[in-house]
Amino acid sequence: MIEAFARRTAGLVLVTLGAVIPVVAYTRLDAWDAELAGQADPSSTGPGEILLSGVGIWLIIGTGLWWHRHRTTMWPIWARWAAFPGLFLAVFTCLSIAEKRNAPVALAIGPGLIAVSWALSEAVRLVMTRPVTDGLIASRLEIPFRVRGLKARLCVQHDRLVLDSLTSRRKRSRDAIAVPWQALRSIELVDVEQETVCRVLVFSGLPEANAREFDVTPGPALHIVGTARELLVPVTHGVERAVLRAVEARSADVEVDEGELAEDEWRRKSGVRRTNALTRTQRHAGVHYRTDYRPYRLIPVAGFLVMPLVALSGMALALATGSTEWQEQFYVVDGVVNPWNVAILAVTSIGFLYVLHRLVVKSFLSFMEGQNYIEAYPEPPARAKTGTVPGSGKRKKKR
Known part of the structure; x- marks a missing residue:
């Protein structure tokens, strides 16, 4: 239990580093670009504000890490997604500096940042899965x-x-x-x-x-x-x-x-329907219960249902950060919010979250349970044959 907690903590630290380093690099590159252009005030946007502006992305990534808290093979993938927004901005800025400011050294910074982000994602893989100790085996990882x-x-x-x-x-x-x-x-x-x-x-x-x-x-x-x-x-x-x-x-x-x-x-x-109960498209395509099929149609439904909660969170962040831009975006006038707006958003959020649980979360969990089942049983199963292993010359042993 302690080892699993330590591995997850180390993995989260590395994922966070992978997300923060490109953002910090972007702010420094942006300041360098302004300096080369001769601007006195290079930028008013700091790393903290950029990270807060991407709170929706970090929420998605955090949810993904929680969902795959036992699936250590997915953590490096989420680490790369966490690094992608800052990495995209930083690499784009490097290309812009190299082209407009005649600074070819910027072309080396972009690949370097990509290499660092990739190395951090591989480090996540190592701390989560290696070495294979008794504590790791005793965990659910x-x-x-x-x-x-x-x-x-x-x-x-x-x-x-x-x-x-x-x-x-x-x-x-x-x-x-x-x-x-x-x-x-x-x-x-x-x-x-x-x-x-x-x-x-x-x-x-x-x-x-x-x-x-x-x-x-x-x-x-x-x-x-x-x-x-x-x-x-x-x-x-x-x-x-x-x-x-x-x-x-x-x-x-x-x-x-x-x-x-x-x-x-x-x-x-498994939740599988008989052939005569399938639609014509499902019979010909055979994708409805394929092992790599995922119900992506639930994503826009979930996005719509969390919009009131996002607006409510945006109001809270606008007040907490004091950002003028955010206050204009989320209808916070001179640091004051309309209590009726808060009440309406709060009630709507609660109702939409209930609908989200019923229509999206429960549906997805039921679907994934069926997916796990059909991965194990590809057809109505018969007892596995026993005998000689092909090419081994040895007979199997009971567990």
Whole structure:
């Protein structure tokens, strides 16, 4: 618990640094640009005011970090998004200085800032996931491991084992497959003696799952048997023991479900409709329940529903900072707000937040629960076959 808290704290510090450094660099570059232009008062905008003006962005990033508080593989991505606004302004200013002020040294500052931001995001990855200690394994933080010779990544989460990015490193959620602890029949380290092919099924949105294949070259591999799938995942020396140790520790107290799921029960749990209940578009596209599908249509609805709260927060920030520009924008006249405006916004915010919870939050949570389910069960599952592991010459062992 203490180690997980320390890792999250260190990660938050690095994310904050990644967001603040480009903003500070932008203000310095802006002052340099004004100095080269011969202006006496370079700029009246400081780093603090710029950061406060982006409070909406930081709120989104903070929400994303909270949502992915266990998904350590997402923290570097959020760190890059946090750095992007300041980085965009700083790099644009560098290009402007180099072109208008004939200062080619500015061209080196932009790539340097990009390199620093990228290094900080990679540092977030390291402090959150390495080294793999007993404290990290005992926590609920996700532990990612590289897979030998593949684009895929093996992630030991607190409740499941996930193999993601079978087709793309850029889009990790595409074709993700999972084995929850209650469905894990066995996991063992084997030695593959000849090259073989592992075939997995990925949910397509239709009753027939998509088949994905990847080559398993000779060497160490993890043979994983679950209720709905059997995997052979190539790993490197030194990684296999850490994966086994993490899986055994996190799945030790979970009761294995030995029963098979009937088709009707599977559909009820996953929320998947029968083929004849799908629309024509869904039948042909097969995207409604794809493992990388996300209901982005909820974003504009959520944005509209939080507008009264944003306006109310803007009033409070305008009073707190004393910014004339903000006071004009949020109808704060001479440092005084109309109490009726505050009352109307407060009542509207409460009502809209209730609607937000009912229409967006609950809907999204229910959707993600179904997504986690179909990642583990790509079709009405039959009991996984047992026997010899392809290319290993060894039989599997029970957990």
